Amino acid sequence: xxxxxxxxxxxxxxxxxxxxxxxxxxxxxxxxxxxxxxxxxxxxxxxxxxxxxxxxxxxxxxxxxxxxxxxxxxxxxxxxxxxxxxxxxxxxxxxxxxx
Numbered sequence: 001x002x003x004x005x006x007x008x009x010x011x012x013x014x015x016x017x018x019x020x021x022x023x024x025x026x027x028x029x030x031x032x033x034x035x036x037x038x039x040x041x042x043x044x045x046x047x048x049x050x051x052x053x054x055x056x057x058x059x060x061x062x063x064x065x066x067x068x069x070x071x072x073x074x075x076x077x078x079x080x081x082x083x084x085x086x087x088x089x090x091x092x093x094x095x096x097x098x099x
Contacts, residue, residue: 002026004090005040007079014061014072015079017086035068043089058082 002022007015019036032039041051052069056062059078060071073079 003083003087004043005083005086007073007076007083009076010072012072014074015076016070016072017079017083035070037068037070040086043086043093045089055082 003020004023005017006020008018009015017037017040019039024030035048037051038048041048044051044054046054048068052060052062052071055071055073058081059075060073060082062069063072064070
């Protein structure tokens with residue numbers, strides 16, 4: 001099974017958590033008009049505010065004053081550790097869908 005979330009580097013040198021291209025290819029009907037972070041939060045069993053706090057205490061910097069804030073990481077390893085947990089939740093979710 002492919003990973004749903006990956007770490008991407010921004011032009012400013014910070015790292016963000018985002019959905020993988022493979023996820024978009026596998027689920028073209030999946031459209032989220034707000035924040036993909038909400039999906040990530042739910043996959044690890046958290047509300048979005050709790051997930052943001054979790055990211056902030058694990059190396060993330062919160063940005064955004066309007067709409068949905070996002071988390072940026074200075075260290076790729078910090079973001080990858082969180083992505084590992086999110087993808088573990090994604091795999092558990094998919095396993096429950098498979099008969």
